[in-house]
Amino acid sequence: MGVTRIGAVAAHFGRDLDFDLQRIATLIEHARGSGVSLLVLPDAALGGYLADLRHPDPEVLPPALERDSPRLKQIAALAAEMVVCVGYCEAAGGDRYNAAVCVTGDGILGHHRKVHQPPGEVAAYSAGDTFAAFDTPVGRVGMLIDYDKTFPESARSLALDGAEIVACLSAWPTSITNRAPRMAQDRQSRLFDLYDQARAAENQVVLASSNQTGAMGGMRFLGQAKVVGPGGDILARTWSKAGIAVAEVDVAMAIANARRVHDHLRERKVAAYRRTL
Structure with a gap:
């Protein structure tokens, strides 16, 4: 497959939603101009995230879209030859999900509903129940949303399903209970980077982590988008400002090099792990 941007x-x-679509179109065009083949947009890029995570107001929730929504089809058309991951609020029957799709001009390649929910989110969304990788023109990809990446089992499930690239789509805020005076000193800022690097390194995969910036109600988002190599090394990042972190990676070679001596997936001792399910 060679080098992928x-x-x-x-x-x-x-x-x-019209503003969001225009911003997505601009970001896709900028990424295309930089030669990007896989673009990972944040969680809730269509409709925004919750304004209050502790007590979500049911009157001001993000607009819910069905998976075959014309707006998602429009993003697929904008993607054309690119692979684009984007987060949205999914309407399915009477339920709402914090969800993401991965698309090209040919349509939806993969879909994920956020499995792990912080306490307040259960008032706004139902939970997903699975992690699955899928094939794309840039390799096998799996998606995580926000809090999913706090749990090692999430990314490990994708890696065991053959994911070479893990796309982590977030609307990750600064600490709600103990906000630091400077974002760089915030506990959630440190954890956001730590989880990104750990999930990449422990599974020896490439990880692309997107995030919202700015504020929504009482939520202040971290930014800190990045691309992480299979050794846990940050290859490109945006820090707290808006932008696109772009890295050029030969994914197959990077993974092969990382696993040449220690292959974490192959060296697992499954029989020794106590089941807690």
């Missing part, structure tokens, strides 16, 4: 976006998105 991967882009992870840090940007702000709100409730105005």
